[in-house]
Amino acid sequence: MTTSARVCEAMPMPAQFTFADLFAGIGGFHAALTALGGKCTYAVEIDDAAAKVYERNWHMNPLGDITKHTNDVTAHIPPVDVLCAGFPCQPFSKSGAQRGMDEARGTLFFHIMEVVRAHHPQVLILENVRNLAGPRHRHEWDVIIKQLRAEHYRVADTPAILSPHQLPPERGGRPQVRERVFITATYDPTGVLPNHPEPVFTSKQVIDSFDPHTWNIADILLDDDHVGGCELSRDEISWIDAWDNWVASYRSLNPGVRLPGFPIWVDHWRTEDDLRDMINAGQCDDVPAWKMNFLKKNAALFTANEEMCRSWMAAHDVNSFPPSRRKLEWQAGLTPSLWDALIQLRPSGVRVKPPTYVPALVAITQTSIVGPKRRRLAPRETARLQGLPDWFDFGPQGSPATYKQLGNGVNIGAVWNVIIEHCRRDEAILATTESGRAILACIEDAPPSPDQRLLPH
Structure with a gap:
């Protein structure tokens, strides 16, 4: 037919x-x-x-x-x-x-x-x-x-x-x-x-x-883990692996403590004493209040976990990551691993969410990564997220055009x-x-x- x-x-x-x-x-x-x-x-x-x-x-x-x-x-x-x-x-x-x-x-x-x-x-x-x-x-x-x-x-x-x-x-x-x-x-x-x-x-x-x-993103996923054009690059896998290792290390050092809900900024990791010295020297006078709040939280995080964080940075050569990949936004609650979650590689950082529902589809990049599938959402899956039936035909156009239209x-x-x-x-x-x-x-x-x-x- x-x-x-x-x-x-x-x-x-x-x-x-x-x-x-x-x-x-x-x-x-x-x-x-x-x-x-x-x-x-x-x-x-x-x-x-x-x-x-x-x-x-x-x-x-x-x-x-x-x-x-x-x-x-x-x-x-x-x-x-x-x-x-x-x-x-x-x-x-x-x-x-x-x-x-x-x-x-x-x-x-x-x-x-x-x-x-x-x-x-x-x-x-x-x-x-x-x-x-x-x-x-x-x-x-x-x-x-x-x-x-x-x-x-x-x-x-x-x-x-x-x-x-x-x-x-x-x-x-x-x-x-x-x-x-x-x-x-x-x-x-x-x-x-x-x-x-x-x-x-x-x-x-x-x-x-x-x-x-109660949503489960698995309900709309294709059975195939391998969909052409949805693969992750070697660099993308290395960034996710690195942050997955950090999450596991943090939890091991801080049993029973929830992961930080604020943005984690590697580029602003310094001890609380160092940050205090910067503030006293007037080096933070132009920093807006919202950012100052995050700097203080990152300093407290780093001070409490300094040895682990320094070891992690060296092991994964984190300083070689693009700036936006040296940031983590953990919004996945008790989800065990990044590879169990939904991931977006955003300009603001690596955002991680539970595998319930995805952020809004957008006409630009940032298509969500499905951790358990180790790939991005497929065009057919994004069509399902918009309510389109599987008979809906996008013809011979490439995936980028389909993602944009959806x-x-x-x-x-x-x-x-x-x-x-x-x-x-x-x-x-x-x-x-x-x-x-x-x-x-x-x-x-x-x-x-x-x-x-x-x-x-």
Whole structure:
């Protein structure tokens, strides 16, 4: 059976509402809304590689430029019941310059508003990084809410925030921390409901009494320990081995003592007496308070374990490591070994976490290393972390492109739960319109998880 045939069979629900997929990427929104019973009548994505993957799986070519299409919305974009958009996050992301709407990409929200003004879709679901709701972007957030309310949309004052690791597996959850802001709004020109609703999800919300710490990353891993392109280099293995030896040595010297929770900085290892002399000589006058705190903790650590630390540095030639590999961020609790944990080789250091859930997938490097597998997460595993089924086909492109697209993508389980909870919250409005009733019919028939609709038959 071909991939295309499997895709068609995986979507058995007859379409009952239409949707537009703006900034479509490889189709995370498309997967969730089609599984829910929607039909995509317009999609747009400016990146050629992502557009090819989208077309390969959803049989629509979304390649285009929303900034040009909104010059004449009615000529390019049809009316739809639901509009979804994961508009570019770089202007708001902590990994970017955080210039918000002062940056050209930040103004892409206003192109979404051109579509909204022209067609007034019944439901909007917009997605962006968690930082959009942070204090640095309060102005941008207020602009977005003001614009939507000016067009008679019911939208919360505070954002919905959801991470797939908060969701139990039976609701489409995945072992990935990926907090995202969802702006959900319902067109309500007659004012059926008050226009200050609560957000449908909140950060740290406990869902169905599920404890995210019960996740096990092994649940989404391939059986194969050897996946091409995911191997660790000799240097990477030596860095991990070295820190694994340090952890074992520290525990041996300090039985019953938890590993330090602060960043361990080899380059700042000195005795407390030496640090005190530096402070008295004025050599630390320009050091910010947060860093001074870490310097004092590292000095205390080194003083208490000096012989072991010096011996360890010599045995592993630690001074030859890159600066970022001379730092350890242990966040793995009682996990026995680095090779039992999840590892990220970050600019800030070697970060180690328990083998429960992974940090957010990102569009750049830092793909998590799975200690028990002694390799990085495979592209198929990262696709699973975003909720994509195994029939999803990335074609002949290389792994770096796939990692980038998944790092830029939206989690399917999160979208599924957000739109369902939103429509239940605003049911009184949706029940008054034909398009709203079509959406509600799909919501009523929906299983708890999109996985049941995305499996091949």
